[in-house]
Amino acid sequence: MLKKPVRISITGAAGQIGYNIIFRIANGDLLGKDQPIILQLLEASNKKSQKAIKGVIMEIEDCIFPLLVDVSVHENPITAFKDANIAILIGSFPRKSNMERSELLAINSSIFIEQGKALNSVASRDVKVLVVGNPVNTNTYITMKSAPDLSYKNFTAMLRLDHNRAIAKLASKLNEPVSSIKKVFVWGNHSLSMYPDYRYATVNGVLIRDMINNNSFWNKNVFLPAISRRGEEIISIRGASSAASAASAAIDHIKDWIFGTENWVTMGIPSDGSYNVPKDIIFGFPVKIKNSKYKIIQNLEIDKFSRKKINLSIEELKNEILSISHLIR
Numbered sequence: 001m002l003k004k005p006v007r008i009s010i011t012g013a014a015g016q017i018g019y020n021i022i023f024r025i026a027n028g029d030l031l032g033k034d035q036p037i038i039l040q041l042l043e044a045s046n047k048k049s050q051k052a053i054k055g056v057i058m059e060i061e062d063c064i065f066p067l068l069v070d071v072s073v074h075e076n077p078i079t080a081f082k083d084a085n086i087a088i089l090i091g092s093f094p095r096k097s098n099m100e101r102s103e104l105l106a107i108n109s110s111i112f113i114e115q116g117k118a119l120n121s122v123a124s125r126d127v128k129v130l131v132v133g134n135p136v137n138t139n140t141y142i143t144m145k146s147a148p149d150l151s152y153k154n155f156t157a158m159l160r161l162d163h164n165r166a167i168a169k170l171a172s173k174l175n176e177p178v179s180s181i182k183k184v185f186v187w188g189n190h191s192l193s194m195y196p197d198y199r200y201a202t203v204n205g206v207l208i209r210d211m212i213n214n215n216s217f218w219n220k221n222v223f224l225p226a227i228s229r230r231g232e233e234i235i236s237i238r239g240a241s242s243a244a245s246a247a248s249a250a251i252d253h254i255k256d257w258i259f260g261t262e263n264w265v266t267m268g269i270p271s272d273g274s275y276n277v278p279k280d281i282i283f284g285f286p287v288k289i290k291n292s293k294y295k296i297i298q299n300l301e302i303d304k305f306s307r308k309k310i311n312l313s314i315e316e317l318k319n320e321i322l323s324i325s326h327l328i329r
């Protein structure tokens with residue numbers, strides 16, 4: 001008997017991340033090769049975006065994906081999120097030069113308030129929401145707060161690209177395969193204040209920090225800036241922001257959320273107060289996932305340096321929330 005199709009809503013579907021993600025999902029990379037899916041694509045209502053999404057649909061048709069039961073295009077989140085089991089929120093307003101972060105937050109608030117309300121009224125009650133659009137932590141917070149009938153546990157922000165970048169950097173430093181590296185994660189905001197942490201990380205069971213010459217210097221002066229500035233570096237070299245790696249990280253995030261993981265992974269999730277991170281702010285934490293439920297890894301030592309780094313992200317996120325709080329009441 002055929003399985004019931006899973007409904008996946010994707011916003012910003014004609015953008016460069018949406019484009020990369022659609023073809024991987026339709027090809028069975030997310031849920032497996034025997035799971036039928038329905039794609040519900042949301043694009044901005046302007047002429048250019050609606051024209052671009054038509055082109056994406058033409059390409060989807062030509063791929064003859066056997067798992068794809070139906071694809072629809074929407075301009076209204078109420079129809080785009082109808083009965084969604086998974087919602088990937090990529091579409092957001094890009095930062096223009098000379099734009100203050102608070103201005104960007106305010107513009108994006110209106111998008112994510114509308115989408116949060118729509119998820120609240122029409123999505124499946126156990127919808128898994130992954131927000132990708134920046135400023136991602138606060139956009140997730142806004143979406144979550146706009147959906148009071150859904151559990152906070154339905155809402156997550158993508159810090160997985162930062163997590164993957166941290167693993168890639170350590171693998172290349174140690175000349176080891178990426179698959180041998182465990183227990184790396186990233187605390188905080190997806191911004192320059194993020195804190196990628198490999199104090200507990202191992203390669204083939206050996207602590208990585210013991211394998212790196214002058215570990216403390218390398219961590220502070222090479223590793224941390226390399227991870228937090230990786231996005232900028234890619235833009236300056238490629239002439240466009242990360243797309244395939246961001247799509248791949250989104251697939252990793254949702255796949256692990258559904259199927260579980262033995263390794264530690266990073267998810268941006270509403271804080272439950274762990275590690276003195278104020279409740280509800282969306283923060284990168286190390287988690288393990290079982291039966292589609294994530295659990296924060298507890299009892300990690302927070303040394304003075306780590307506390308300082310974590311507090312920087314907390315302060316930044318508190319200020320971001322303060323700047324939009326009048327909009328979400």
Ligand SMILES: NC(=O)c1ccc[n+]([C@@H]2O[C@H](COP(=O)([O-])OP(=O)(O)OC[C@H]3O[C@@H](n4cnc5c(N)ncnc54)[C@H](O)[C@@H]3O)[C@@H](O)[C@H]2O)c1
Nearest residue numbers: 012014015016017043044049091092132133134158161246
């Ligand atoms: N969290 C992360 O790690 C991470 C990594 C990379 C990029 N990003 C962010 O993801 C977002 C998308 O990046 P991209 O490279 O795909 O951008 P893009 O400009 O190529 O695509 C964005 C798309 O969103 C659409 N859009 C805008 N407003 C919309 C709305 N209200 N509803 C539906 N669609 C809307 C646009 O028309 C466009 O097609 C950006 O905010 C980017 O900063 C996050």
